[in-house]
Amino acid sequence: MTEQDPPEARAASTASRLTLSADLVDALPVGVLLTAPDGAVLGANAAARDVLGDSPADLATVVLGEAGPEAWSPDGRQVPADQLPAAVALRTGEPASAVVGIPQGDDEPTWLRVTATPVDLPAEPGALLMTVDTATTEVVQARTLAAHGDMVRLAFDDAAIGMALIGLDGRLIRANAALARSLVMSPAELLTRTLDELAHPDERESGCAEISRLLEGTADSPSAVTMGRRFITGAGTLLHTRLTVTVVRDAAGEPLHLWHQLEDITEMRRAQDLLEWRALYDHLTGLANRRLLLDRLAHALQQHRHAPGHVAVVFADLDDFKRVNDSLGHDAGDLLLRVVADRLRSAIRPGDTVARVGGDEFVMVFEQVTSAEHAGELLDAVLAVVHAPVHVGGHDVLPRLSAGLTVNDGSRDAERVLRDADTALYVAKQSGRARWEVYQDEYRREALHRISVEAELRGAVERGDFVLHYQPIVELSSSEVIAHEALVRWQHRERGLLLPGEFIQVCEDTDLIVGLGAWVIREAVAFLARHPELPGRVYVNVSPRQIGRSDEGLGARGLARTVADALAEAGVSGDRLGIEITESGVLQATDLARADLDRLTELGVVLVLDDFGTGYSALSSVLQAPIRGLKLDRSFTIRLGDGGACDRISTAIAALVDSLSSHGVVEGIETEEQRRLALAHGWTHGQGWLFGHPEPEHALGLPTAGQSQRVPATRRALRTRA
Template structure:
């Protein structure tokens, strides 16, 4: 790579390797942005030529950040700004170039500010969980809750994950933050020992392969909660990219009785057959499909086909983002058993949560008619319920 780059620069220019796969070009005799862009274009063309290694042809992606410096700028400032532009280029996708702007520096400073606040918030326990029900579409019985993170910021009020999750992932703070969410969810379950529902917690792909199995078991043991009462949601891309230790961890988690759901299904490039090669027990159809139910024939056909295949593979499926009765009816018609969305309940803090009543313990003598017939039927065979609760419902 160094030789290729040296072949496109002019006399007086400098090519240096910063480390890893990062190089820097210093172009002192460049009087305009257009001249710098022209050199960058030649560098891209040279680097992206196929590379032959042991009979294999490899293609290399090329991302670059460009900054035009002034006489009063230090080398450290120029390198920092070029790196900022490179980061912006990578954010936009592979094989892109970006020219540094002052707005980029502002975004970086904002990013660093949020990162520092996040560190303090994790230490100061400024986070709380809100819970949204997952229900049976046929009977509207709550069988699970999804735990959703909220940040009670001391000056900005209640913040949704969209305002801080990207920073948490970039800074790897998502790992301690994810453990905090697991702890709070297990404590919530411990406060409701007779509950007949699971709680699902979102897991970031970066948490896989970092002893997630050990972390989960430790939090369950500390709270005194059975593994069968907990579920984890992993994004579609996170599941499909899992390999090695990450896949092993997923298999261990599943073996302990923890349900694993593939979240946001349909936003990536997976095939349904991929579920068969992973320890996933079900999927959650992304809300982008739900929003088009009844208004887009293609969305209806896809939702119906996916629902049928999920059922045929013995998995269970949840439709996300249901807001209307028509969407609920169509999801049910398309073969889906479970739903989640504002129609059934918004994310709510524990203090204001209306929890479903526990299934009554059987007395002797007792017949199924003693219980509400519809509720008994829905709960007794429900795969999203903790295993011991399902057995309780089936006792004669």
């Protein structure tokens, strides 16, 4: 078309274009309006009418906010009319846009995004082209994001573990309160530092290297790494953490910053360190325990296997430690152990080891010793430090160590070397106390034999593989039999008849003596029942372990109970039985044991002190017990007639026995000269091979039960004196 076309044609063409434009606008999904400066709606497409309604007044009200419902912002504020997009666009001449909410009664407002753009039309100068679209989804998403942001801020600020946003230069961009508390710093002070500055010096380099690998993408995980890291707090204390570092990257994959999470594991680490310490060290003394000792000993032996020098091992224990515990209490015992441990620790050389491996057992490892003599010198120096008085429980206690020493060139394993030292300790304890012995191979053979004997003894006690032999006790002047002593023998199934020296000590050490002793008492009482004509009493040796027992739940009973039951079962009077007990058994008797002894005397049983003169008891302590006689040990008998101290002691003890109207017997008389001297010293009764060897019942020439035998008047008189 041209200007030369008729006017009617140009108008028709213009109308055609306007209709096509309206159709296109109505097809738009977004509401479009054209408004006059005064707010009059000049036109609206279908989408606008769907959203706002068909009434031009409603449309104007919504768009311009004039004389209509209030408009609200998504954050809950009322929007003044002069701040609506149309008003702003008219005022500024620039496009304006906003999200506004139109109230719908009590329901959620209708949320719209309104954009107003000034346009100059020939027919309507100052007109506005406006677009209106629903914004409900946008508002909901914005609120969700805002809520999420609030949650993130709360999670960051109020988190129980330390969190920080770190720049790539290492500076803290933001840190939460938990991190500030953990590092004992104010938030403001913390933001002036870098975490690398606060890291433990020993871990700065490794920590930076790990983070560098994370930033370069060469770490095990491309996005995060977790490590243990220590920090020095503002108070100068050590903070153990489990640090997780996450790298935050942009859309191109370039790192923006680092996200740090620090979990305070100080208490957990302390607990772990304590558990590890307790696994290797004794909790009472702080010395190495058996596990650490064996590890160090194995290492020392390995080192010396192909090198000059030897390794010496000392196994020691405190003499009479149980007495300290029993008399002064366990607190005093613990204090004594700590003092001894401190002295041992201070006395050994640097590089040597001392450990506590049991209640009162200690082990020392001396490295680089040249010989057993050299090791002995080191041990003597240690013992000189230990053997000094200790004030515990209000008393001065003199600690004494018995010890076993072994020296090895690394050819044996740690367990074997330690066992050898323990074997030597056993020999030292058997030989006396406050002494040490050097291990010899024969000690091990003896120990193995002892184990074998113990195993056999247990079966023998259960089966009753024992017999009693009886040795007469006589009046020295006439050799008349006045009593017998019952002596136990082991009828071994392979080795034949064994004397007490072969097994009694093993029974004592293993507590088998209690069961064996009870059998001896029952058998001796049964022997008396079978021979009512027997002159005098039958004396039975008992162990201190049998006296004062109260653990009936374990099958053990007090001695008086055992004797009473045996007498009642056999129908024998207590005045026909005598009990022999050693000096140490009387001296160490507890209140329960003394009550046991008193109960025996109530049964009519006589108590005699055996092996008198071989112990360490004070005479006054012995006489406090209900003792009615004593037996002079054979070690005195063999020296009678030497014209020295032995004769004087024998005479003095005989006079003491007579002054106390007690019953005295000289043991081990083998010659007529010994009998003569004993009589000359004032002794009236004796026992020994001169008068008869111990014999089994069938060899005594006694009548069997039911037979009678006339007892001479002299022997009847002697019975009352026994």
